[in-house]
Amino acid sequence: MPPAEPRSRSLRALLLWMLIPAQVTVLSIALWHSSSQLHNQIDLAYDRSLIGALRAIDHNIATDSGGLAVELPYLMLEFFELTANNTVYYRIMTEDGLADIGNQELPLPDARLQSGTPVFYDRDYLGTPIRIAALARRMSPPLYGQERGRVIVMVGEDRSGRDSVIRDIMLRNILRDALEVLASSGLIFLGVLIGLRPLTRLYRKLKSRHVDDLSPILAPELPREVQPLVQAINQHVARHARQARRQRQFLDDASHQLRTPLAVLNTQLDYALREPDPAEARTALLAMRQGLVQAQRTSAQMLALARVREADAQTDALLPVALAPLAQDVIRQLYSLARQKHQSIAMEGAELNATVPGIEWLLREAVLNLMDNAIKYTPFGGSITLRITQESGQTVLSVLDTGLGMSEADIRKAGRRFRRGQAGKHTHGAGLGLAIVHTIMQRHKGSLSIRSPGQGCEVSLVFPAPPASSA
Numbered sequence: 001m002p003p004a005e006p007r008s009r010s011l012r013a014l015l016l017w018m019l020i021p022a023q024v025t026v027l028s029i030a031l032w033h034s035s036s037q038l039h040n041q042i043d044l045a046y047d048r049s050l051i052g053a054l055r056a057i058d059h060n061i062a063t064d065s066g067g068l069a070v071e072l073p074y075l076m077l078e079f080f081e082l083t084a085n086n087t088v089y090y091r092i093m094t095e096d097g098l099a100d101i102g103n104q105e106l107p108l109p110d111a112r113l114q115s116g117t118p119v120f121y122d123r124d125y126l127g128t129p130i131r132i133a134a135l136a137r138r139m140s141p142p143l144y145g146q147e148r149g150r151v152i153v154m155v156g157e158d159r160s161g162r163d164s165v166i167r168d169i170m171l172r173n174i175l176r177d178a179l180e181v182l183a184s185s186g187l188i189f190l191g192v193l194i195g196l197r198p199l200t201r202l203y204r205k206l207k208s209r210h211v212d213d214l215s216p217i218l219a220p221e222l223p224r225e226v227q228p229l230v231q232a233i234n235q236h237v238a239r240h241a242r243q244a245r246r247q248r249q250f251l252d253d254a255s256h257q258l259r260t261p262l263a264v265l266n267t268q269l270d271y272a273l274r275e276p277d278p279a280e281a282r283t284a285l286l287a288m289r290q291g292l293v294q295a296q297r298t299s300a301q302m303l304a305l306a307r308v309r310e311a312d313a314q315t316d317a318l319l320p321v322a323l324a325p326l327a328q329d330v331i332r333q334l335y336s337l338a339r340q341k342h343q344s345i346a347m348e349g350a351e352l353n354a355t356v357p358g359i360e361w362l363l364r365e366a367v368l369n370l371m372d373n374a375i376k377y378t379p380f381g382g383s384i385t386l387r388i389t390q391e392s393g394q395t396v397l398s399v400l401d402t403g404l405g406m407s408e409a410d411i412r413k414a415g416r417r418f419r420r421g422q423a424g425k426h427t428h429g430a431g432l433g434l435a436i437v438h439t440i441m442q443r444h445k446g447s448l449s450i451r452s453p454g455q456g457c458e459v460s461l462v463f464p465a466p467p468a469s470s471a
Contacts, residue, residue: 012196015192016192023181023185023188038166042165046131047120047133050133053155054154057072058153067099068101070092086158087158088155089154089155089157090106090156091154092152093152094152099143107125108154114136115137116136116137119133122159129159129163135152136150198219202222205217205219214238214240216238269284272288318358318359322354323354326360326363327367328350329364330367334372334375338384341378343375343380344382345384348386357444357466365436366436366441367397367461374399374401374459378402382402384401386398392465396462396463397463398458398459399460402455403455403456403457405452405456407452411452441462446462446463449462
């Protein structure tokens with residue numbers, strides 16, 4: 001059972017699922033923080049009113065008569081009660097509890113009061129939560145026998161009023177924040193849609209293109225963040241276009257080069273089938289065999305050229321390649337062909353141990369084509385020399401032969417596909433050997449050099465000097 005394909009994720013959904021929950025979380029934290037501050041601020045405002053009533057009562061306490069007396073500011077308490085919209089409680093007592101005026105069940109704070117410092121705390125009184133302000137101070141003059149005695153004043157109010165205010169404000173804040181969340185979520189959703197619209201237009205533009213349209217995408221209106229994606233697509237399309245051109249070129253070359261040999265083979269086959277004389281039929285078959293060998297060689301060279309061009313499009317790292325062992329292997333591979341023509345092959349410069357950065361199988365193909373051409377164009381009994389030299393930092397691999405040589409016009413046009421010189425008209429070939437070598441040397445940042453001083457020819461692979469390393 002084939003593995004299930006991974007489900008594609010929507011960029012729009014991803015952005016919305018990241019932005020909207022994050023916004024709701026931030027606003028929730030802000031609402032919690034603001035509610036805490038609101039609670040403290042409202043308590044502070046109400047406590048100021050509470051401390052005002054506490055100070056007013058304390059101001060009207062007297063101990064001059066030898067007892068605890070107080071003249072309550074009823075008008076102020078009524079005004080405070082109306083302002084707070086709650087019930088107000090009070091209690092005035094001596095610290096020892098012998099004198100106690102007002103709401104005597106009003107609870108004291110848990111800790112002992114500091115003289116002159118008011119304290120605020122919450123308690124339940126008669127089943128109702130209240131807020132109490134308490135103040136302790138020394139009596140002046142002190143009561144009899146209580147020189148260090150203190151009087152405690154407490155004022156309390158029902159919390160329902162302030163809690164109602166807090167609740168109303170919180171509800172308004174929650175409603176306001178909820179509307180802000182909805183509005184900002186809508187804006188985020190709209191912003192995401194507008195932000196992704198260039199990608200949608202790019203998708204439609206690519207979808208509406210013709211299947212053969214491999215031109216670069218021109219979309220300067222796209223955001224900067226999307227431009228690298230467009231550049232990567234253009235690079236990929238350019239590589240595909242180059243590959244398609246190579247394939248079309250290969251098919252055109254194959255059609256051009258193999259059409260005529262196949263037609264000739266078909267004609268020779270028809271002739272052999274109609275010929276009653278066995279000797280004539282054998283002659284036709286031998287001619288067919290020679291044509292098949294030539295077609296096979298042409299096909300092999302065309303495939304080699306296609307492989308070289310494919311390697312030229314790749315970015316394989318160049319590794320050190322020792323030229324002498326590679327050249328010796330090529331000589332051993334082609335030695336039997338040279339012996340058939342009674343040719344001698346020599347090698348010079350193996351002791352240099354020359355090494356060049358390159359791709360081993362490509363360099364082998366280049367040397368193989370040079371040696372094959374030398375054997376092909378060198379007459380019977382001739383000689384071929386493979387020489388390796390190093391000059392001015394450059395490494396040169398040369399193949400010298402004693403053939404007919406090449407004219408200046410042939411040298412200038414060497415390296416073109418299916419281009420054969422004057423000497424090639426007397427031999428079988430497709431004119432691809434030097435084209436393959438030329439492409440290989442381009443891949444290695446080198447050059448193909450041809451010299452023909454008269455009789456014979458010298459074809460050289462020139463590798464550039466390695467860049468000087470910085471100290």
